[in-house]
Amino acid sequence: MRWTLITSTTLLLAVAGCGGASSTAGSDSPSAKGTVKIAINPWVGYEANAAVLGYLLEHELGYTVEEKNLKEEIAWQGFETGEVDVIVENWGHDDLKKTYIDEKKVAVNAGPTGNDGIIGWYVPQWMADKYPDITDYKNLDKYANLFKTSESGGKGQLLDGDPSFVTNDAALVSNLKLNYKVVYSGSEAALIKAAQQATAQQKPLLFYFYEPQWLFAKEKYVRVKLPTYTAGCDADPKKVACDYPDYVLDKIASKKFADTGGAAYQLIKNFTWTNDDQNLVADYLTNQGMDHERAAGKWVKEHEATWKPWIPS
């Protein structure tokens, strides 16, 4: 008891004695030299990027890689404290770029990944065949009945993914005055499972989905046309009434890592590949039950010409 008192008094004195502490004080140390902390956002395409980069960092450059399972926007916060060195597939997030890159200056853009990102609403191919006009949002209300589920409260169901994903769907449904309700499946895996079921059992499904995505190589899904995207039409997230833009997916690194990361940062900066490359690794990860190490190892063995140029000289 007495000890606690003494210690706490000392501590208080110490606090009073020195100056204020910054919000990141004591949070380590730019990663111990030789360690790269990669955020892992929750979709398999992202994991494919991270797996290959991690593999090359470990096996070609001799770094240690620490993977951190974090949702998109939360990973950004890690740039401030040094908990995260790099995000290897970023979807837009202009507001976060403004905050963390322009204002706080704790992050930098490490260039595009080479992947083109598309977000949209999709239906299985058989629906597009059976109801040809369903692929225009104007006709969706006509078919709302088909998409009714126990969760959609008498309206049609629009199935979304992880609540942390980039989406305007709730605003879109209300601003386009569609007779639909957004239901969140919770994860990419749940979304894919629903899509596969819809194709296999010919069940109606309208869902949020995106490319690059390995599933498109196996089954056909058709995108529903939304009002055309124009620059700035999505400026106010609550008033969006237009389609998603085409995303140039890029990498974001912490400022600290960019400055002191040496060869590791160079490799990540140089990294760029195609949607097909990513889908291949994603397929290894998802359908062939490989872990990051094995999936990336397999791809690296077969695609030396692609990754050789990334290795800094």
Added chain:
Amino acid sequence: MSTRPVEAAATAEAAPEAATATRAETAVPTRAAAWAARPVHILRESRPGRRTLVAVLVVLTAGAWAGVRTTGAADTDDAAAFRFFDDVRDWVDSHRDTHPLFLYGVNYLRLAVVEVIDIVQTLMHALSGPATVAAAGAVAFLAAGVRTAILAVAGFLGLGLLGLWEAGIDTLALTVSAVLLAVLIGMPLGVLAARVDAVGAVLRPVLDVMQILPTFAYLAPMTLLFSIGEPAAVIATLIYAVPVTVRITELGIRGVSPVTVEAAAALGSTRWQLLSKVRLPMARPSLALAVNQTIMMALSMVVVTALIDAPGLGQDIVRALERVNVGAAFDAGLAIVLLAIVLDRITTGAARRAGAHRPVRTRLIRTGLAAAAVLAVSLVPWGTRHPEHSFAPVVNDVTGWVELHWFDATDALRSAVSTVLLNPLESVLTTTPWWFFVLVVAVVGTLGSGWRSALVAALAAAGIAGLGLWLHAMQTLATVLVAALVTMVLGILLGVFCAQSDRLAAGLRPVLDAAQTMPSFVYLLPAVALFGASRFTAIVAAVIYAVPPVVRLVERGVRDVPAEVVEAARAAGSTPGQLLRKVQLPLARRGLLLAANQGIVMVLAMVVVGGLVGAGALGYDVVAGFAQREDFGRGLAAGFAIVLLGIVLDRLTQGLAKERAS
């Protein structure tokens, strides 16, 4: 996320007696035993006048409702409360490195926590794997004896066998850090609360809110203040666990016999001596129980903090959830159960011995032996290879098979429950105007629990409307009520069976233990695999989460019916069915009502987690508020709405249980 407020509260009330037995057996039931120990006047229950009154009220309410029902319009997404929280967020975000509150307060707090974590982690990682196992065994041996030591060694070897050693140790280190802080902060507060009534009175509602606030709701503010990473994780865990430390400590100190204290005071002890030489030593079993319960709470929360970048087993579970990989989650869940069992047995063993004294020499010899064993193990070159076994493939095969072959059945079940129970209830609740709901709560509360509880409940209900989340709150309420109904039906059935068959009870106990210790995240997965993304999935997960304590309370309630009464009924020729319906259940009613109260609050905690898998409403708001910046304000408001909903439900049911008892 697992909020275990009730279990903890239950233990808190039972603190002194429970300290001497294992948590699993006594924690929850002792509260029930305490209830049952009160005088029984239940048989005067059935007054015809009252029944008529209730019936008339129900009819009136239904009639009035039909007159005032609304269309159940959607909530605005720009309520004042949301904007307020968003503004707070922006202010904090821009003043984090300039305002004195942060420079001299919050940031130092974070720094201090970082220090604690660093020390603990250094200690934990200082030993090699085999030496850590030996150390666990040694600690268990010293604290709780040989049998616990064997259990501890087996448990830690199990971690390695599952291939989750590193993650397990990371989880353990964070848990220990949080528990250290919780004890340092919570015990003095508990002592203070016990000695100064005003402090106790102020603390009580604060602790209530801390225990009902869904864990997700304060992850976002945590990262706002402390950024992501281990310090934020430990502080979140601390907030979750410390109410238990405070409550049990307070009860323990209050429970110290006043006679002893007076005697010591008469002998001229100073106040400080009274505390350090009399009160604290005499409350030692309760203090040990406080540590035990704090550890259990911390362990379940540390898993959730994986979402804000805490390392450890939580990472594996979050990942499994994202990939709907039931097997991987099972492995990690099992590892957590192993850790929980080992820590529980060590601390309960220590609690049991807290009173007993051994000669100094024996203690020295035992300590020496244990240290020598650890040293010997750490000197042996073990190599780094060890066998590994994962249950993931088997579990995934089983899940896959069930999914494939039972899909029609599970789908039909989900649709049936949704259309017959959930949707009608939801549409009744959502079309009820808020003021009418508040009125009903006030009337029901006054009749059932007295005007004080009614006032609190009605104010809480009005508060939900004030937060601008009425529709979502009513949707959540509908889900909670259906889940609570299923929980009670299952819990009463199982509890009654357990009370009648010792074998069934013994067989079920480890299953219930595991279900209570598994992080609630883990339940979501099989539920998702079977029922897809829906409210029903959340209901299933909530039922798994809430049934164990209900079973225990019901079992205890039925078993506590006096044997003479049962004998008399038998002698009068009752069949077993009559015995149950006319004698045992009515006499166990207080236990049942208590079970209902606890079940409902637990269900509420879990239904929120359902927001992760399509359950929508408040749960989704909270989850989204955590993951999306623009939803921050709404998420926090939803967190408070859940607290208010919890208060409404708790006051109404708790009052009911008390009223019956008096």
